[in-house]
Amino acid sequence: MEGELLDAQVALRSSDGRGLVHAPVALTPSPFPRVAFDRACELQPLFNELVFQTVREHKLLDDVCAKLADQDAFVRNLYAIFRQHPAVPALFLSVNRSDYMVEDDCIFQIELNTISASLAGLSTKLTELQRARRRSDWNIPENRACYAIGAGIDAAVDAYAQEYEADRSTLAVLFIVQPDERNVHDQQHLQSSIRASVIRRPLDSSDFVVDAQSSRLSVDGHEIAVVYYRAGYAPSDYPTERHWTNRALLEGTRAVKCPDIGAHLAGLKKIQQVLTNRDSLLRVLGDADKANQLATCFAGIYCLDDDEEEGRRNTQMALESPERFVLKPQREGGGNNTYGAAIKDALGAMSPAERSTYILMDRIRPTITSITILRHGMQSTIDAVSELGIYGVILCRQDTSGDSVSVLRNCEAGWLLRTKPAESDEGGVVSGYSVLDTLNLF
Numbered sequence: 113m114e115g116e117l118l119d120a121q122v123a124l125r126s127s128d129g130r131g132l133v134h135a136p137v138a139l140t141p142s143p144f145p146r147v148a149f150d151r152a153c154e155l156q157p158l159f160n161e162l163v164f165q166t167v168r169e170h171k172l173l174d175d176v177c178a179k180l181a182d183q184d185a186f187v188r189n190l191y192a193i194f195r196q197h198p199a200v201p202a203l204f205l206s207v208n209r210s211d212y213m214v215e216d217d218c219i220f221q222i223e224l225n226t227i228s229a230s231l232a233g234l235s236t237k238l239t240e241l242q243r244a245r246r247r248s249d250w251n252i253p254e255n256r257a258c259y260a261i262g263a264g265i266d267a268a269v270d271a272y273a274q275e276y277e278a279d280r281s282t283l284a285v286l287f288i289v290q291p292d293e294r295n296v297h298d299q300q301h302l303q304s305s306i307r308a309s310v311i312r313r314p315l316d317s318s319d320f321v322v323d324a325q326s327s328r329l330s331v332d333g334h335e336i337a338v339v340y341y342r343a344g345y346a347p348s349d350y351p352t353e354r355h356w357t358n359r360a361l362l363e364g365t366r367a368v369k370c371p372d373i374g375a376h377l378a379g380l381k382k383i384q385q386v387l388t389n390r391d392s393l394l395r396v397l398g399d400a401d402k403a404n405q406l407a408t409c410f411a412g413i414y415c416l417d418d419d420e421e422e423g424r425r426n427t428q429m430a431l432e433s434p435e436r437f438v439l440k441p442q443r444e445g446g447g448n449n450t451y452g453a454a455i456k457d458a459l460g461a462m463s464p465a466e467r468s469t470y471i472l473m474d475r476i477r478p479t480i481t482s483i484t485i486l487r488h489g490m491q492s493t494i495d496a497v498s499e500l501g502i503y504g505v506i507l508c509r510q511d512t513s514g515d516s517v518s519v520l521r522n523c524e525a526g527w528l529l530r531t532k533p534a535e536s537d538e539g540g541v542v543s544g545y546s547v548l549d550t551l552n553l554f
């Protein structure tokens with residue numbers, strides 16, 4: 113029995129909101145090729161840079177979003193905020209997580225999350241518990257995700273204090289949170305690793321006060337240096353107009369947004385698809401060697417644009433062999449993808465214009481391993497596949513023209529392993545599809 117693993121720190125709020133339940137976990141670490149892990153860590157600073165450069169370069173975001181906005185009200189609203197605030201922010205902070213699956217020891221990027229990349233807190237705590245067991249046959253790498261992200265946010269507070277000559281000790285970080293969030297313990301671990309005080313508010317709060325002259329943001333009399341979003345990534349996070357006006361209001365303040373609206377949009381799956389094109393990638397990054405390195409982990413991703421010959425060819429390819437692909441809309445947070453035979457029905461039911469808002473991706477088939485998990489208080493052994501996430505932090509300062517940039521921090525920032533039943537298509541931990549896991553490198 114692996115009872116010692118049970119720990120109140122690796123917890124979720126219970127569904128009824130009253131108590132806490134243990135997060136679903138793997139009881140022992142899952143075997144994972146070291147070369148794949150090392151490679152994913154190595155690439156992270158380049159992905160961070162890619163997010164930053166996508167925002168700076170602007171044109172690709174504009175082209176992609178303008179087109180999507182015709183069809184997709186959510187992207188339209190986000191893009192409208194981007195258009196209102198096109199200037200590159202003086203201080204840019206992005207906390208990213210690049211997710212991968214491994215096939216034959218090679219990593220393939222599943223997606224790049226640029227907003228609300230979660231689970232760093234729980235993943236760090238689970239790793240600490242497993243490493244503390246000191247089993248000689250386990251090679252679990254250190255995982256400082258929660259501390260590294262906290263340190264990144266603190267570095268942004270320092271940069272803000274310097275930029276605006278503010279007293280650091282009076283500055284606070286604002287967490288924008290979902291009112292019915294179950295993953296609160298994960299967030300609390302991160303809060304505890306931030307030196308500055310943290311204020312939590314929902315997106316529709318009436319407490320945001322902006323000084324018209326300086327665009328200084330304050331909440332309850334505390335000046336806010338960083339706005340960190342753990343909400344705002346899904347249409348359901350904007351049930352009223354006020355949610356939208358507040359997102360726009362916050363964007364217009366001088367607080368460092370994590371992410372700013374451009375970096376949020378840079379995480380769209382359509383951007384991921386366009387950047388698999390080598391010319392686009394090179395234009396954004398401006399460095400052939402970096403572009404080549406990133407491209408080594410790209411799976412095939414195909415556009416389904418109705419106005420291009422290529423898009424029509426790709427649609428035909430999906431209809432002929434749907435088992436080879438995953439169909440994805442421009443959404444985050446799990447539960448949105450279509451797999452296998454269902455792709456045919458889904459594509460068949462869409463207008464050509466609607467189809468162009470989706471991307472088609474090669475389905476990765478990771479190695480299946482047998483693991484013992486604890487879920488809903490029950491222990492069971494399942495055939496499972498894993499998805500590795502590598503966190504990254506980038507903090508940059510630039511002058512108002514955007515000509516001079518200094519990179520204050522750009523680092524890989526710890527990891528997450530989620531493991532799910534081999535037959536399950538989706539992958540969220542809080543949504544109950546997968547379990548939190550640790551790496552046993554070989």
Ligand code: ADP
Binds near residue numbers: 411474
């Ligand atoms: P979301 O933004 O909803 O998290 P993802 O692109 O991460 O979207 O897809 C959700 C889940 O679907 C992933 O966690 C993974 O388990 C599975 N998945 C996504 N893309 C692929 C793929 N190309 N091959 C195999 N599984 C995939």
Ligand code: MG
Binds near residue numbers: 211223445446
């Ligand atoms: Mg995902």
